[in-house]
Amino acid sequence: MAGMFIICLNGDREHLQFAAMAASVAAVSGTDVQVFLSMNAFPHFIKGHSKQAPVSGVLGKKMEEHKVPEFFNIFEQAVELGDAKIWACSMAMDVMGVKEDELEPIVAGAMGLTKFFSDAEGGQILTF
């Protein structure tokens, strides 16, 4: 399957922001986009968890000062306007003890890494 496959691992604002930007712009431009959430990026997509990711540097601080839209809103646009698919790492869900119904609605469901890499064969993989 061709397309763009984005792996989100880092839970800071800067990484999540750019991952969301890449996902949304590619998705609305006709590219099939799939996002895989794991490690510290994953908890932000659990219902009730803060959507305000911690900043790690000057760009993140400036984004906060300028009230740049939160990464989560941009991922929502990627799904709503571009039909991007966001998947939660099944390992991360197991470690956190999170069930599918505890995930934010923009997450399509649980996904294993093997299936994600299989789907990504021949496509472009970006890791944040």
Place this chain on the structure above:
Amino acid sequence: MAERTVDARGSFCPGPLMELIANMKSMQVGDTLELLSTDAGSAKDVPEWVHKVGHEMVDTNQDSEGTFHIRVRKAK
């Protein structure tokens, strides 16, 4: 044909493009949208997106206050 103005001034990339797309979804073929943006990237990104997905650029200009006026016609 209807015309619509979307004021995305102050919005950062990719906000203006997303606002344009969200509005175009509810427009009819042949309708025109004018996007107001202070994001310099939008002046290049919006035409690129328009050409890629098959809509039509009408024109782009920048007023004396630095706001870009990007006019797009929905073609499909």
